[in-house]
Amino acid sequence: MTYFNEFDQKPAKSARSRQLTNIILLVITTLIVTAIGEGLFRYRFDSGGYQPPETVLQIQNQLVTHPDYGFAWRPNVSKDEGIVFDVADVEYEPLSTDANGFINHPDALRNSTVDILGLGDSFVEHAAHTWFELAKDRRLKYYSMALHRTAPPQYAQILKAHIGGGKPKWIVIGLFENDFVETSDFQQWQESELDWFEYHSGTWCGPPVDESFSTSLRDGLFQGWSAAFKNVRANIRGGRTTITGPSDEEIESVTNALRDIRTFAKEIDSRPLIVFIPSKPTATQAFTNEAEAYDAVIGALRKNGPLEFLDLGPAFRAHSNPKSLYYEIDGHWNATGMTFAGQLILDYMRRAEIVEKQLPPKGEAM
Numbered sequence: 001m002t003y004f005n006e007f008d009q010k011p012a013k014s015a016r017s018r019q020l021t022n023i024i025l026l027v028i029t030t031l032i033v034t035a036i037g038e039g040l041f042r043y044r045f046d047s048g049g050y051q052p053p054e055t056v057l058q059i060q061n062q063l064v065t066h067p068d069y070g071f072a073w074r075p076n077v078s079k080d081e082g083i084v085f086d087v088a089d090v091e092y093e094p095l096s097t098d099a100n101g102f103i104n105h106p107d108a109l110r111n112s113t114v115d116i117l118g119l120g121d122s123f124v125e126h127a128a129h130t131w132f133e134l135a136k137d138r139r140l141k142y143y144s145m146a147l148h149r150t151a152p153p154q155y156a157q158i159l160k161a162h163i164g165g166g167k168p169k170w171i172v173i174g175l176f177e178n179d180f181v182e183t184s185d186f187q188q189w190q191e192s193e194l195d196w197f198e199y200h201s202g203t204w205c206g207p208p209v210d211e212s213f214s215t216s217l218r219d220g221l222f223q224g225w226s227a228a229f230k231n232v233r234a235n236i237r238g239g240r241t242t243i244t245g246p247s248d249e250e251i252e253s254v255t256n257a258l259r260d261i262r263t264f265a266k267e268i269d270s271r272p273l274i275v276f277i278p279s280k281p282t283a284t285q286a287f288t289n290e291a292e293a294y295d296a297v298i299g300a301l302r303k304n305g306p307l308e309f310l311d312l313g314p315a316f317r318a319h320s321n322p323k324s325l326y327y328e329i330d331g332h333w334n335a336t337g338m339t340f341a342g343q344l345i346l347d348y349m350r351r352a353e354i355v356e357k358q359l360p361p362k363g364e365a366m
Contacts, residue, residue, distance in 0.1 A: 050201045055087045060203050062095060068161060069154040070189065070196035071204055072101030072147060079106050088330040093129050100162050102145050105132035114166055115140040116349075117270070119155040119261070120174025121182075122148035123277050123332060130338040131345075138346060146174065149205050151182035152257030159261060163268065170349055171270045173261055175254070175297070176277045177290035180246035183253045245289025255300045262301070271352075274301075274309040275345060280326045283316040310348050312341055 052060070062074050062083065076099055077083065083095040096106050103125055116135055118124045124146035135142035145158050155173060188208060192199050200206040246254075258274060265272040282291040291313060301307050316322055316337075325337030333341060 050206050052201075052203045052206060055085065056203050056205060058085055059087075060197075063197075063204055064101065065195045065197060066101075067195075069147075069150065069157040070186070073097045073103060075099050075101045089327045090126075090330045090332060091335065100145075102147065102162075103128045104144050105129045107136075108132050108141070108143050111141045111143065113141060114143040114168040116142045116170045116172060117159075117163075117166075117168040118142065118144040118146050118172045118174070119159060120146040120172075120275075120277075121150050121176055121179065122146075123176055124172070124174040126332055127338040127342060130335065131342045134339065134342040134346060138350075140346075143168070149182070151179045151186050152254050152261070153183055153186050156257050156260045156264070160264060167268050168270050171261070171265045171272045172275055172345060173258065173272060174275045174277050175258070175294070177279045177282070177288055180250040180254055180290060180293065183257065184250055187253065246293050251293055251296050252300075255297050258297065258301060259304060262304070271308060273345070273348070274307070275341075276309065276311040276313060277341075278313040278316050280323075280331045282313055283319075283322040283325065287313070308352070310345060312344060315344055316340075 062077065063071050064074055066072050073095070075097055077095045077097040079094040079096040081095070085092045085095075096104060096109075098104050098109055105128060108128075116131075118128070118131060125144065125148050128144040128146065131144070132142045145162060147154070147158065150158075152173075152175065159171070185208065189196060189199050192208075194209070197203060199208055201209060262272045262274075276291075276294045278291060279288060282288050294311060294313075298307065298309060301309075316325060319325060319340070325333060325340055327334045
């Protein structure tokens, strides 16, 4: 006969009790560490949601929304208004915009015809005055429709909306390394049905609004930890746009937008020239993942026929002092860099036109 002994159960009950106690202690310790870390990180990183710096607000005051491509500068701003921005060590010309809200040299606004049209983001926009002067020295007329914080799909919309009856001989499309992520941002903005500023937390460059539960939790209970994570990620990223590089979808979206611009340019008898712009890290250190993704864009576009493009990366890296082409603090070209880039572009056009003149008419053998 088997007898039940209640004392035989004590070791098992004791083990389960210790296990439960350890779990409770682990949970309590985790909560304490999380709470202490949240307080310390909020104090260290001054976390409290998106707080645009004064320099962003200065620029914001001069911008207006646009239903198709998001925003533009306040139209018809004269240089005589004396609006000059103070951002890091960037040297700005007094703000001068056309009727559509694009920065241009004041003399460019008087030209009735255009030889070279510039599309792109802040790199091309900042170069509006410098490239106008360089083109003028070669008896060419340059005009800019570039707009900061925009991407290729927006370049396409800007071109189609404002080219009118003009047919510039060349259309320069500047592609920068952040165009991949900003293309995704533009597509998400289109789906939001909000105006650009509302979607971007009140400014032209703010983070997208996100009312999901996970985001509310992150920006509510865990503001400090979120700020600490962003700081670590920024330190790892350095001057690069991203850590991992563009996704296949982003590369495809950028390629499709450039393909659209290229097709439209040919329809109006203009020559599209895609200019690949190197970031400061690419020019001074090593090619970023975004810079290497340019090759995928080139390969895809070449499937549609001959492609005219100029990769500025090799020339910038071969420069005797690549750092001298960029501002010391800000990541954009300085006056020397804008001049160097503009000369490379104009030299490419001159060589291309010389070769074109030497070719026999279509249908004739050489």
